[in-house]
Ligand SMILES: [Zn+2]
């Protein structure tokens with residue numbers, strides 16, 4: 001428990017920067033599966049989001065911790081009334097936070113106001129470790145804050161469980177987006193329970209049938225249980241969004257894009273029928 005407390009007290013923003021350096025170096029030194037030019041420029045485009053998210057965390061992370069602590073100190077949530085070993089409480093915390101994010105992610109794909117923020121992440125037509133930090137800061141506030149408060153309020157999850165979840169999810173999403181060659185046997189074994197990079201790649205496909213699938217960050221179990229798991233061979237995936245294909249995707253353009261009316265490609269197609 002002491003080791004866990006030490007681990008979750010590390011600076012998560014610093015961890016993100018260290019991982020970005022490690023994965024970017026690995027992608028340039030090792031054999032990448034999907035080669036693309038100007039990886040450095042792509043990194044610089046996405047790094048603006050990391051800077052904003054780090055600034056946001058200066059106060060937002062404190063608000064989340066204070067809110068969850070308040071719920072716990074008032075004994076709000078189911079697990080306050082159940083006796084369970086700490087390992088089970090932590091495992092359930094990891095799974096339930098992940099399940100909440102599965103639903104928030106799924107909702108973000110189906111509510112057009114939320115999609116206009118989330119599509120920033122999907123607009124990337126090339127994918128590497130830096131695509132993971134390409135998240136509109138307003139989306140992060142909605143997504144991570146709401147899911148944390150909700151799970152703490154319903155189940156009584158605490159900041160130790162939340163810290164463990166963040167500690168696991170930060171490296172996990174780097175692995176998920178990283179442009180390295182992963183053997184396909186991983187999909188058939190590990191992928192029965194966990195989201196693999198190939199599964200997440202399908203989620204980034206331009207075809208909306210596949211974009212609206214594989215929402216889970218860690219446990220692909222949620223997609224399997226709630227009927228949204230889909231598979232396509234990674235070589236056949238075409239990344240990005242058709243409605244962004246002709247746009248010059250600068251950092252400032254992407255920051256503004258939630259406030260610009262850009263119809264989803266499928267909607268445009270339906271209207272023209
Ligand atoms: Zn998505």
Ligand SMILES: [Zn+2]
Pocket residue numbers: 121132177200204
């Ligand atoms: Zn992604």
